[in-house]
Amino acid sequence: xxxxxxxxxxxxxxxxxxxxxxxxxxxxxxxxxxxxxxxxxxxxxxxxxxxxxxxxxxxxxxxxxxxxxxxxxxxxxxxxxxxxxxxxxxxxxxxxxxxxxxxxxxxxxxxxxxxxxxxxxxxxxxxxxxxxxxxxxxxxxxxxxxxxxxxxxxxxxxxxxxxxxxxxxxxxxxxxxxxxxxxxxxxxxxxxxxxxxxxxxxxxxxxxxxxxxxxxxxxxxxxxxxxxxxxxxxxxxxxxxxxxxxxxxxxxxxxxxxxxxxxxxxxxxxxxxxx
Amino acid sequence: xxxxxxxxxxxxxxxxxxxxxxxxxxxxxxxxxxxxxxxxxxxxxxxxxxxxxxxxxxxxxxxxxxxxxxxxxxxxxxxxxxxxxxxxxxxxxxxxxxxxxxxxxxxxxxxxxxxxxxxxxxxxxxxxxxxxxxxxxxxxxxxxxxxxxxxxxxxxxxxxxxxxxxxxxxxxxxxxxxxxxxxxxxxxxxxxxxxxxxxxxxxxxxxxxxxxxxxxxxxxxxxxxxxxxxxxxxxxxxxxxxxxxxxxxxxxxxxxxxxxxxxxxxxxxxxxxxxxxxxxxxxxxxxxxxxxxxxxxxxx
Numbered sequence: 168x169x170x171x172x173x174x175x176x177x178x179x180x181x182x183x184x185x186x187x188x189x190x191x192x193x194x195x196x197x198x199x200x201x202x203x204x205x206x207x208x209x210x211x212x213x214x215x216x217x218x219x220x221x222x223x224x225x226x227x228x229x230x231x232x233x234x235x236x237x238x239x240x241x242x243x244x245x246x247x248x249x250x251x252x253x254x255x256x257x258x259x260x261x262x263x264x265x266x267x268x269x270x271x272x273x274x275x276x277x278x279x280x281x282x283x284x285x286x287x288x289x290x291x292x293x294x295x296x297x298x299x300x301x302x303x304x305x306x307x308x309x310x311x312x313x314x315x316x317x318x319x320x321x322x323x324x325x326x327x328x329x330x331x332x333x334x335x336x337x338x339x340x341x342x343x344x345x346x347x348x349x350x351x352x353x354x355x356x357x358x359x360x361x362x363x364x365x366x367x368x369x370x371x372x373x374x375x376x377x378x379x380x381x382x383x384x385x386x387x388x389x390x391x392x393x394x395x396x397x398x399x400x401x402x403x404x405x406x407x408x409x410x411x412x413x414x415x416x417x418x419x420x421x422x423x424x425x426x427x428x429x430x431x432x433x434x435x436x437x438x439x440x441x442x
Numbered sequence: 443x444x445x446x447x448x449x450x451x452x453x454x455x456x457x458x459x460x461x462x463x464x465x466x467x468x469x470x471x472x473x474x475x476x477x478x479x480x481x482x483x484x485x486x487x488x489x490x491x492x493x494x495x496x497x498x499x500x501x502x503x504x505x506x507x508x509x510x511x512x513x514x515x516x517x518x519x520x521x522x523x524x525x526x527x528x529x530x531x532x533x534x535x536x537x538x539x540x541x542x543x544x545x546x547x548x549x550x551x552x553x554x555x556x557x558x559x560x561x562x563x564x565x566x567x568x569x570x571x572x573x574x575x576x577x578x579x580x581x582x583x584x585x586x587x588x589x590x591x592x593x594x595x596x597x598x599x600x601x602x603x604x605x606x607x608x609x610x611x612x613x614x615x616x617x618x619x620x621x622x623x624x625x626x627x628x629x630x631x632x633x634x635x636x637x638x639x640x641x642x643x644x645x646x647x648x649x650x651x652x653x654x655x656x657x658x659x660x661x662x663x664x665x666x667x668x669x670x671x672x673x674x675x676x677x678x679x680x681x682x683x684x685x686x687x688x689x690x691x692x693x694x695x696x697x698x699x700x701x702x703x704x705x706x707x708x709x710x711x712x713x714x715x716x717x718x719x720x721x722x723x724x725x726x727x728x729x730x731x732x733x734x735x736x737x738x739x740x741x742x
Contacts, residue, residue, distance in 0.1 A: 177549070184546025191539035195532045202528035289455070383663065384655070 257415075259388060260424055261286050266386040267376050267427070270418065272393040275439045277359035277370055279391075281315070283351040285378050287385075290345030294322060295380035296329075296338040301358050303431040304373035305402055313357035315377055322346035334377055351377065359436070368438040375431040387430035392418030395436045403429035457513050459734065465506030465575075466729045469598075471499025472544070473571060474606005476556075476564040482607060482630045483614075483623070484555035491613040493552060500544045503571070507534050507541070530578055537574040540567055572598040586652045593649040596641055604638035605725050607631055608683070612722060639680065646673075672731040679724045 260266020261284040271279040299315070301308040315334040320327040323346035330338065334353070359372040374389050391399060399412035399419045411432075413422035421432050475496040479487050486492050511534070514525040526534070544551075544567060551560055575598055576582075581590035611631055614623065650669055654660035660669070 180546060181550070184542065187542045187546065188539050191535055191542055195535035195539065198535055199528055199532040202526070202531055384659070 260386040279355040285349040297379040301373035315353040318353040386424035390420035398435040468502030473602035478610035479556035487552040533574040597645040600638040600641035
């Protein structure tokens with residue numbers, strides 16, 4: 168293009184450039200405001216409550232429980248959350264951020280009724296489940312062979328058939344479509360040992376996710392609810408951090424996100440007298 | 443939403459990985475050329491090859507920025523709310539605005555040597571683009587967030603100055619049209635490269651430890667393994683860079699002090715071109731391993 172013509176077009180080019188930049192910057196502001204309303208995969212109902220003064224939130228290896236980590240969306244660090252007593256779920260791994268949220272309620276026979284919520288950053292086509300390696304809980308658990316029975320699984324809202332509804336070893340569940348959000352419900356048997364030499368009914372249970380083949384550092388939250396639950400410890404953490412229990416609204420939970428490879432919690436129980 | 447083209451998780455990872463390489467390459471070409479103009483050779487704005495490098499970089503960055511979310515939306519059928527977080531989308535659009543600024547005002551920018559306000563604008567654009575990359579990285583979130591952000595930002599700017607400068611230098615040098623500039627450019631670039639490499643090492647160590655969550659997790663994770671590969675290639679590049687610098691200094695000296703040796707100087711430049719070509723290949727390997735690092739970054 169001749170230089171004269173080029174210089175005549177220069178003001179138009181600059182004006183067009185400014186207009187495009189202004190539109191884009193306006194678009195950025197508009198996106199920031201509108202993004203929370205964009206359609207997304209339905210999330211479980213969440214309830215947010217302030218942590219009570221008794222809940223001590225400590226820094227953790229992969230982030231503290233009190234900080235809502237919804238992806239990389241900016242969050243207010245001054246509003247930590249705790250699991251509500253019933254029904255609702257806390258923000259965090261497994262519910263609103265990649266990770267696993269496992270909550271278990273012990274029965275009188277020492278089995279656990281477990282709900283395991285899994286949220287992954289990337290979709291997968293096969294869900295891998297394992298017999299929970301309770302030996303991670305220590306010597307008392309080495310001889311145990313726990314199994315999960317009555318297993319129900321849902322992937323992105325679609326039921327997934329679990330063979331015999333049991334998990335006795337490594338189980339691969341092919342999915343009909345790639346999914347990121349899973350919910351597992353099961354009864355965990357054989358993960359509890361009675362504490363000999365203690366008061367009758369005193370027992371120790373090991374809780375860890377049955378979901379496997381996930382990133383080693385995937386954050387895991389483990390909680391135990393019910394009147395039988397006395398205390399929690401995290402045996403895979405450093406000695407000074409093993410007393411990891413904090414009290415939420417009606418349940419005890421590990422006061423930190425556990426990386427998946429270290430995600431095991433011991434629950435001290437007072438099993439009720441059979442009626 | 444039904445996926446337009448269904449991508450298996452493996453294919454999706456591959457497509458996103460290639461897109462990241464596209465983005466990083468674009469950044470190195472664009473920011474590197476701007477850094478080269480601003481810090482090493484302001485008069486080089488008239489060099490057609492450098493102009494082409496910067497324009498190609500801007501084009502690759504636009505494609506990479508737009509293609510990332512589109513691959514996820516059309517390849518998985520996931521809704522936009524799952525694909526773009528509030529921050530990711532916003533920074534993506536801000537980056538496009540910065541690239542639009544490059545596109546529409548490029549002619550004005552390179553009309554005269556990159557000094558004064560042109561230098562300020564060029565560096566500001568690099569900083570904005572690098573900033574949008576930092577915000578979309580693993581530096582945001584988790585513990586030591588601000589330390590990671592500063593380290594990551596410093597790392598990206600040093601990459602622009604060193605790796606981008608290397609590409610720009612090769613573009614100037616290999617065609618052998620600007621040999622008379624060598625004796626001025628090499629010392630300037632050597633200084634910039636030295637500062638950049640020191641910054642890269644320091645920020646890289648801080649960033650890796652902070653992201654992995656400590657030395658032990660770094661040593662035992664997949665992230666640490668890929669990082670080790672990257673460091674090995676980086677070390678190899680440094681060795682070759684040193685060799686190249688010595689070649690170039692020799693050529694510059696010959697040109698300055700013994701005009702009769704010009705022909706031999708030509709062969710020296712040819713050797714330098716080979717070394718730089720190998721270095722650029724290694725640079726591409728580094729970009730690829732960086733792209734893999736993003737995939738295996740531990741959750742914050």
